[in-house]
Amino acid sequence: MxxxxxxxxxxxxxxxxxxxxxxxxxxxxxxxxxxxxxxxxxxxxxxxxxxxxxxxxxxxxxxxxxxxxxxxxxxxxxxxxxxxxxxxxxxxxxxxxxxxxxxxxxxxxxxxxxxxxxxxxxxxxxxxxxxxxxxxxxxxxxxxxxxxxxxxxxxxxxxxxxYSWIAFQLLPETFTLSELRAVYAAILDPALLRLNTGNFRKAFETLFAADVLVPVGTRARAGRVGRPGDLYRFTGPVLGRWERELPWQGSPEPGPDDTTLDTAG
Amino acid sequence: MxxxxxxxxxxxxxxxxxxxxxxxxxxxxxxxxxxxxxxxxxxxxxxxxxxxxxxxxxxxxxxxxxxxxxxxxxxxxxxxxxxxxxxxxxxxxxxxxxxxxxxxxxxxxxxxxxxxxxxxxxxxxxxxxxxxxxxxxxxxxxxxxxxxxxxxxxxxxxxxxxYSWIAFQLLPETFTLSELRAVYAAILDPALLRLNTGNFRKAFETLFAADVLVPVGTRARAGRVGRPGDLYRFTGPVLGRWERELPWQGSPEPGPDDTTLDTAG
DNA sequence: ACAAAAGTGTTTATTGTACACCCATGC
DNA sequence: GCATGGGTGTACAATAAACACTTTTGT
CATH class of the missing domain: 3.90.79.10 (Nucleoside Triphosphate Pyrophosphohydrolase)
Structure with a gap:
């Protein structure tokens, strides 16, 4: 400067x-x-x-x-x-x-x-x-x-x-785990929709334990068919992060992965 | 614009x-x-x-x-x-x-x-x-x-x-695994020095398999005491990354972890 | 010979995935 | 009832950490 x-x-x-x-x-x-x-x-x-x-x-x-x-x-x-x-x-x-x-x-x-x-x-x-x-x-x-x-x-x-908790910025105040999964599936990989609900839930175990994800009591209004999911609220800091990264690999998008700007070897 | x-x-x-x-x-x-x-x-x-x-x-x-x-x-x-x-x-x-x-x-x-x-x-x-x-x-x-x-x-x-391979930018052309470990220890956590050599090596297993880390044949000139380490050369792209993040947690540095700029909740 | 550090392999704990089962809703 | 999706628990596979052992150097 x-x-x-x-x-x-x-x-x-x-x-x-x-x-x-x-x-x-x-x-x-x-x-x-x-x-x-x-x-x-x-x-x-x-x-x-x-x-x-x-x-x-x-x-x-x-x-x-x-x-x-x-x-x-x-x-x-x-x-x-x-x-x-x-x-x-x-x-x-x-x-x-x-x-x-x-x-x-x-x-x-x-x-x-x-x-x-x-x-x-x-x-x-x-x-x-x-x-x-x-x-x-x-x-x-x-x-x-x-x-x-x-x-x-x-x-x-x-x-x-x-690695962070920004997914919740893309959801309404209260949401179901299916909706949360839909966010991940849309951005990372559609294959996440075929992942078991239990395993998806387990990935957020630490957030439940820390009361960052709290059940709001109510059930979601019935969707089309099947049991409605429980509603949750995100109470954690926007900038919060996991200690350990989530295991799901992003879809193997080819091409340069430029998170990095201005790089010259 | x-x-x-x-x-x-x-x-x-x-x-x-x-x-x-x-x-x-x-x-x-x-x-x-x-x-x-x-x-x-x-x-x-x-x-x-x-x-x-x-x-x-x-x-x-x-x-x-x-x-x-x-x-x-x-x-x-x-x-x-x-x-x-x-x-x-x-x-x-x-x-x-x-x-x-x-x-x-x-x-x-x-x-x-x-x-x-x-x-x-x-x-x-x-x-x-x-x-x-x-x-x-x-x-x-x-x-x-x-x-x-x-x-x-x-x-x-x-x-x-x-998550990336930038550590090698901080090392000379050829280096030992001890020196590589020293880089990680200096930046992430001194406790890495007390980690077993075998476990440290195992973390770089995929790089060895992909010939990104290749042994250069020679041994390092003797340090102070003990067996000198083998010398390696990094041949991978500067912007290369791991599929899976390395497990070592950074030292739990308190305070805001602002990798993120301009954020307002 | 001994201490110190490097390399190799095995054992154990933790974590991710797969699967089986029960629950609640719409038709 | 039955199909569909949500929630819970268990079994198996993969990975990280801990440990034991061998190799090579300086003293």
Whole structure:
């Protein structure tokens, strides 16, 4: 940070355009597993990128934090009130040619929210927003380097699902273990649906023991058929983690597993 | 990224000062385990931060990548040729008050290199640089929010040591399993030194089977006493990972485990 | 010869998976 | 009743830790 004299002279002169883009994920429990994991995209009508999709983003304001800008982007571009949503920094993208209009540095943020709590309320200035299934989204359909951001975000969520407790950010206040399993199946591997209920439950044994997952007493309203599951509430810290990673391997997604940015061997 | 019309008009006007700071870690195999894990810091002589330490950093240039700037920072501030070193993006720090001279956004980079390959070659314009043990470094001694960066970097390395193959970036071309164990012990937990050699070796069984760790034939020159260990070479990709995380728990470092930036519950 | 450290194998405890069984609901 | 899905317990397989033993060096 500008310790050298030549740097210090210029220290107060802005030298970059900084934007914030948001990768907002949700899981639609009603949809089939292959399409349940969805991402929010905007449909662009610019001349330059006609027909292509992009992530919601804004330019950073003078005294704004990154997550402040991210929440503002969701409000301004999609009419979403994200003031209470889970948000974390994903990484900063700065390939010199990533934006044709000049050099723009973008801080990508990852947001998670349960689909039940999301209400797309189109207001003034809101763009056409759409939810698309992550697994069925062709990378070419995204403008700029937003496909890179989506890839990094997907990898991040898949990893984090195994060692942290973020899965509960994608569920409503109370939920059944089946719904929890649906989240894991949608993001990690559909094969988890064919896993035994007992084994799935056992993986969360420590959370039950620590009262992080507490039964709420009630049963879920009957689904279609079969016994309704017990309802649970998550009381643990959002940033909580397991001591030992969950055993379920993510689906062997080929290609670079770039959780790691800016790496050169 | 500036899709809205109001944003687009201003899209080419720089709106922020962007810097790049580097957290360079090494492990000195000679030192006692408690002090072997070290970080490079600069001793500041500014009036504002007299006597305090800081991480090497520079302002980002117009057409420079982040890791380009990071390597330049190491060269300019400490005289290190980091052109071939392992580097990854750590996160971007932007608290509005993090720099008293104005709002500066800093992209922190994590660098790893074996201590044997590091040659501090003070040249013109190079600042006083020092290697300090990470575990014994009081957070207050660092200027700006560099203590935050160091904390995030430490957590990142500790996690990554367990699921990826970066440990080998901290070792010379050929090394013994004892030296490898010393790296893990220094960063994760000194108790690993008291772990049986056989069990440690068994953890790397898959790497031996995949010829990622290959014996180089020779024996290490005798240490102090006892049988010298076999020498090995790491041939795998820098970004390689284990399918299953290593079992060794990091030392139960209290405090926030912030690998996660910008999170608000 | 002895101590110290490295390498190899076996035994035991812990953890993950598979399977069998009972419970509650819709038809 | 019967099919379907949820909840509980047990048996088997895989993995981590503990331990015993052999090899190679310096003193």
């Amino acid at each position: 500008a310790e050298g004299l030549p740097d210090q002279v210029a220290a107060l002169r802005p030298n970059a355009v900084v934007a914030v883009d948001v990768v907002l994920f949700t899981v639609r429990l009603g949809d089939p597993t292959g399409r349940a994991w969805q991402v929010l995209v905007l449909e662009r009508d610019d001349a330059a990128f006609a027909g292509r999709l992009s992530l919601p983003g804004v330019l950073l304001r003078a005294d704004e934090t990154f997550d402040g800008a991210a929440r503002r982007a969701l409000a301004a571009k999609a009419g979403l009130d994200a003031s209470q949503w889970y948000l974390e920094q994903l990484g900063t993208f700065a390939a010199p040619d990533r934006d044709s209009r000049g050099r723009v540095i973008s801080v990508a943020q990852l947001a998670l929210q349960g689909s039940a709590q999301i209400r797309l309320a189109p207001g003034r200035g809101v763009m056409r927003a759409a939810w698309l299934p992550v697994r069925a989204l062709p990378p070419e359909s995204l403008a700029f380097d937003h496909a890179d951001m989506l890839r990094v975000a997907s990898n991040r969520v898949q990893s984090k699902l195994r | 500036a899709e809205g019309l109001p944003d687009q008009v201003a899209a080419l006007r720089p709106n922020a000062v962007v810097a790049v700071d580097v957290v360079l870690f090494t492990v000195r195999l000679g030192d006692p385990t408690g002090r072997a894990w070290q970080v490079l810091v600069l001793e500041r002589d500014d009036a504002a931060f007299a006597g305090r330490l800081s991480l090497p950093g520079v302002l980002l240039r117009a057409d420079e990548t982040f890791d380009g700037a990071a390597r330049r920072a190491l060269a300019a501030k400490a005289g290190l040729d980091a052109s071939q070193w392992y580097l990854e993006q750590l996160g971007t720090f932007a608290a509005p008050d993090r720099d008293s001279r104005g709002r500066v956004i800093s992209v922190a980079q994590l660098a790893l290199q074996g201590s044997a390959q590091i040659r501090l070659a003070p040249g013109r314009g190079v600042m006083r640089a020092a290697w300090l043990p990470v575990r014994a470094l009081p957070p207050e001694s660092l200027a700006f929010d560099h203590a935050d960066m160091l904390r995030v970097a430490s957590n990142r390395v500790q996690s990554k040591l367990r």
